[in-house]
Amino acid sequence: xxxxxxxxxxxxxxxxxxxxxxxxxxxxxxxxxxxxxxxxxxxxxxxxxxxxxxxxxxxxxxxxxxxxxxxxxxxxxxxxxxxxxxxxxxxxxxxxxxxxxxxxxxxxxxxxxxxxxxxxxxxxx
Numbered sequence: 001x002x003x004x005x006x007x008x009x010x011x012x013x014x015x016x017x018x019x020x021x022x023x024x025x026x027x028x029x030x031x032x033x034x035x036x037x038x039x040x041x042x043x044x045x046x047x048x049x050x051x052x053x054x055x056x057x058x059x060x061x062x063x064x065x066x067x068x069x070x071x072x073x074x075x076x077x078x079x080x081x082x083x084x085x086x087x088x089x090x091x092x093x094x095x096x097x098x099x100x101x102x103x104x105x106x107x108x109x110x111x112x113x114x115x116x117x118x119x120x121x122x123x124x125x
Contacts, residue, residue, distance in 0.1 A: 018043050059095035063088065073115040075102075 018039055022028040031042035063083060066076030075098070083091035106113050 015039075055096035055099055056092055059092045059099060062095060062099075063092060071117060073117060075115050 021043055022032070022039055025043075025046060028039075028042045028046055031037050031045060032039065037045075059079070062076060063079055066072045066080050069076060072080060075095075078098075079091055079095045082094055086094070102113055
């Protein structure tokens, strides 16, 4: 019984720390405005993902590598086509969004990402 009380005390302490973090971190408060995102999820996202711009940097790296690739993979091909249509920055943001969704799918299905080869790009006009 004593062990259970000690665990409950630790849980209360951690919850208080998370609430203090939520008050001190505007991003946690903004994330909590999303339906289904509570205190634990919001603080976990901020703690583990840290800065959402990292996905953008990764997307920019994919775009840069795709331009140098002899035969771009399907994801790179999609990103390059989008870049031609919408510009570099919008393509990077869209690709970051796609990378986040791919990461979620890999995480939840337990299967690795497999990217197939893509058809050649049409020449720029």
